[in-house]
Amino acid sequence: MSKIFTYLRTDTFRKNLILAIVFFVILFLGIYFGLGIYTKHDEAIPVPTVKGMTIEQAIAALEKADLDYQVDSVYQMDAKPGLVIEQDPEADFHVKSGRTIYLTIITKSAPETDFPNIIDKTLIEATAILKNHGFRMGDTTYVADIAKDVVLDVKFAGQKLKAGRMVPKGSRIELVLGDGRGEDEINIPNLIGLTLSEAKFALQGVGLNLGVVQYQGAISDSTAARVSAQTPDTTGGLVSLGTPINLSLSQQ
Structure with missing residues (x-):
């Protein structure tokens, strides 16, 4: 020791x-x-504001600040493609040089999805279905049909669109709807040679009424009489629904 x-x-x-x-x-x-x-202790730089810039502008600003970046993309309807909508960290947050800044931009190409079946759906139902699938309402056209505000046909870019076809989200879809009135005018049917019962049936089938019935000549059996003349005749072209057609019947 x-x-x-x-x-x-x-x-x-x-x-x-x-x-x-x-x-x-x-x-x-x-x-x-x-x-x-x-x-790089005590060497912190503020993150520049790039949210709202185009991706090209954002990259230039980050590179100027000596910061790295990583880009992700999402699709948003009615948003400008290539626009930065999110950044992480947020603007003015102090980070070391070389730090990765995560950017979210609007993609330039919309994803496609299969088109739903909306034929025979009401306008309200079709509008809700289109919105849920990411589509927008385009022009609506009405045609003569007894089904009021019911989808009769669907078009995309002027072409007929069938259910199941792949269509970009955000596309405008055009609808053809019934006006609830049906055909306002129809062609006059040719009743010559028909019996009275056959003529009545033919008129009811196209929405026309039976007018004045006249018998010509000797009639021994009215059920055997046939239409020999009609007014208006088939040369009259189109007539409105409910128009009465006058008949002349003869047994010869």
Whole structure:
């Protein structure tokens, strides 16, 4: 034990102790300043505002600020393609140079989805279905049909569209609807040679009424009499629904 205390009082021990202290001090300072340089301690830069810019403008701003970037895309109807809508971290957040900034942009191409079946749906039902599938209402055209505000046909870009076809989301869909009135005017049917019952049936089938019935000549059996003349006749062209057709019948 006495030898240890004797050694601790020697110049050799004091020199080694001083060298050890100096070594650890240098080591500590080296680690401290080295970590500061490696982690860029106290070197923070504000994230520039790129939200609302085009992706080209955003990339230029981030590269100028010595920041990296990563881009993701989403589709939004009625939004400008290529526009930055989100950034992470937010603007003015202080980060180290080289930090990755995550950007979300509007994609330029809309994803496609299969078109739903809306034939025979009411206008209200069809509008809701189109909205739920990401489509927009285009022009609506009415045609003569007894089904009021019911979808009779569907068109996309002027072409007939069938259910199941792949269509880009956000597309405008044109609807052909019934006006609830049916045909306002129809062709006059040719009743010549028909019996009275056959003529009545033919007129009812096209929405016309039976007018004045006259018999010509001797009639022994009215059921055997046939239409010999009609007014208006087939040369009259189109007539309105409910128009009465006058008939002349003869047994010869």
